[in-house]
Amino acid sequence: METWRTLYRHFRPHRAVVALGTLCSLIGAATALLQPLAAKTLVERLDDNGSIAGVLLVLTALVLLGTAIEAVGAYVLERTAESVVLAARHTLVGRLLRLRVAEVERSEPGDLMSRVTSDTTLLRAVTTQSVVSAIAGGLSFAATIAMMAFLDPVLLLVTLGVIVLIGGAVALVMPKIAQATQRAQTAVGSISTALERAFGAFRTLKASGAERREIAAIDAAAREAWRHGVRSAKWQAVASTSVGLAVQVSFLAVLGIGGARVASGATSVATLVAFLLYLFYLIEPVSRLVEAASQYQVGSAAIARIVHAERLATEETDGAEEETETDGDAPLSVAFEDVTFRYRPDLPYVHHGVAFDVPGPGVTAFVGPSGAGKTTVFGLIERFYEATDGRVLVGGTDVREWPLPRLRAAIGYVEQDAPVLAGTLRENLVFAAPDVSEAEIGGVLVRAKLDALVERLPDGLETVVGHRGSKLSGGERQRVAIARALLRKPRLLLLDEATSQLDAVNELALRDVVTAVARDITVLVVAHRLSTVTLADRIVVMDAGKVRAVGSHVELVASDPLYGELAATQFLATSA
Numbered sequence: 001m002e003t004w005r006t007l008y009r010h011f012r013p014h015r016a017v018v019a020l021g022t023l024c025s026l027i028g029a030a031t032a033l034l035q036p037l038a039a040k041t042l043v044e045r046l047d048d049n050g051s052i053a054g055v056l057l058v059l060t061a062l063v064l065l066g067t068a069i070e071a072v073g074a075y076v077l078e079r080t081a082e083s084v085v086l087a088a089r090h091t092l093v094g095r096l097l098r099l100r101v102a103e104v105e106r107s108e109p110g111d112l113m114s115r116v117t118s119d120t121t122l123l124r125a126v127t128t129q130s131v132v133s134a135i136a137g138g139l140s141f142a143a144t145i146a147m148m149a150f151l152d153p154v155l156l157l158v159t160l161g162v163i164v165l166i167g168g169a170v171a172l173v174m175p176k177i178a179q180a181t182q183r184a185q186t187a188v189g190s191i192s193t194a195l196e197r198a199f200g201a202f203r204t205l206k207a208s209g210a211e212r213r214e215i216a217a218i219d220a221a222a223r224e225a226w227r228h229g230v231r232s233a234k235w236q237a238v239a240s241t242s243v244g245l246a247v248q249v250s251f252l253a254v255l256g257i258g259g260a261r262v263a264s265g266a267t268s269v270a271t272l273v274a275f276l277l278y279l280f281y282l283i284e285p286v287s288r289l290v291e292a293a294s295q296y297q298v299g300s301a302a303i304a305r306i307v308h309a310e311r312l313a314t315e316e317t318d319g320a321e322e323e324t325e326t327d328g329d330a331p332l333s334v335a336f337e338d339v340t341f342r343y344r345p346d347l348p349y350v351h352h353g354v355a356f357d358v359p360g361p362g363v364t365a366f367v368g369p370s371g372a373g374k375t376t377v378f379g380l381i382e383r384f385y386e387a388t389d390g391r392v393l394v395g396g397t398d399v400r401e402w403p404l405p406r407l408r409a410a411i412g413y414v415e416q417d418a419p420v421l422a423g424t425l426r427e428n429l430v431f432a433a434p435d436v437s438e439a440e441i442g443g444v445l446v447r448a449k450l451d452a453l454v455e456r457l458p459d460g461l462e463t464v465v466g467h468r469g470s471k472l473s474g475g476e477r478q479r480v481a482i483a484r485a486l487l488r489k490p491r492l493l494l495l496d497e498a499t500s501q502l503d504a505v506n507e508l509a510l511r512d513v514v515t516a517v518a519r520d521i522t523v524l525v526v527a528h529r530l531s532t533v534t535l536a537d538r539i540v541v542m543d544a545g546k547v548r549a550v551g552s553h554v555e556l557v558a559s560d561p562l563y564g565e566l567a568a569t570q571f572l573a574t575s576a
Ligand SMILES: Nc1ncnc2c1ncn2[C@@H]1O[C@H](COP(=O)(O)OP(=O)(O)OP(=O)(O)O)[C@@H](O)[C@H]1O
Pocket: 105, 343, 344, 347, 350, 368, 369, 370, 371, 372, 373, 374, 375, 376, 377, 526
């Protein structure tokens, strides 16, 4: 039922075109049927020594017309099929990029990608060609059966008996086609997943000498796709050759029973011959019906995977995620009220009653041992995840009450590994704020101390920073990410400091940028460097999912043993 409904949803906008395609197909078939008649007239004229020019002309015109109409029909249907694929991709991509972060983390991105690229293509035939096949095949099947009923109802019963018997067997095979196709598509998803894993960590792959093993893993998935593809092909072959079998067996049965009827005088030889001819005419419509049914099975397998992806939970953005309105530019306060949180019900709690209060502006550093739950604080502020218990307040309002696009428009977020997107440096900078002016870009470049880099690059801002920005150093990547966040004109900046060591110049540059920014807006930093914590106005010490102390560097060194230890051993050395 679900499959039907989804297929109908994809087919509905194109029903007029599919009707036109069906009409073309029927007209093509009709002109083909007229050709033998014209040929018969031609032979008769030859016998009578009459002129055949006129008949030849008609015959030629029929051939040309029939072919032209069929070509138009085929084009219209193929075009529509492509449009169905396009519409399915459009809807699917629209959903996938709005998925909740947790939903994506639970899925295999490669598999999700294959639903957009591979599964949608399987919708091509089922929504168009198979509809036409079903309608045209059904109509000619009915017409032929009517003619057969008119000739000899008894022989028709014999024929239908055989067809129903073999049809029943074919019906049993049909779900196997769907099942095999679905498994083949799942395997295609696994190929994408495995490829994504390999290309996602390509250097590690090389350095680990893991090429052969990864190739074998991808090969195994490809082999799995092959195995199920072949199985689907096998069942499709069984289904389509069954048509021939049904007709052959019917032929023998009609020949036997019809012969007996001729001998008993119940029917004439002429009727038997005509009936047998119709029996062979039946091959085409039945084949088309079986083809339509197996296409439907293939399509329904793809639909199941597409529907599954469309069902994943998306964020509620009211379709307005391009929000840039930020309700002024006053710095935003942040408060956690007894926040309890775990990533999934099957995972342990990460936050056990986290509470702190950060009035804006200024720098607040979050420190604590690895795994204490510092980065998770940012995920909750951005509402990538929602607190299991307690409240997260931004600007005094619960994040669940903020319109999501507006909340995110007010926050700049710099991730720990500061990913750089494939494209030019400019594209990277304006990613979060596509409408910024040249002057604003220039200003932020200076603030983020990127102006010297831009001057050095061969094409300035238009330099392609490459796949995952591999041409930028770690420090430059961080500052590009900060510049990107600043161009969004945030009222709150979340900075997950890189854990990697920066050189003295880069570290000082970063420190200056943060200090300058914090004059106007609230800055929260997950700090891994002594240079950052010493500049912070306030330090929040986290341990095992709780806040254990809040204070300045000097206060905490004196009062909190864990902080003292972190300051002495864990923070990355400072050059300041
Ligand atoms: N997306 C996620 N899904 C499930 N568990 C997660 C996820 N992100 C983090 N965790 C878990 O939550 C805990 C806290 O992680 P978090 O990243 O907040 O720690 P952190 O204090 O920032 O650590 P670090 O300083 O090493 O970055 C860790 O045990 C981690 O394994």
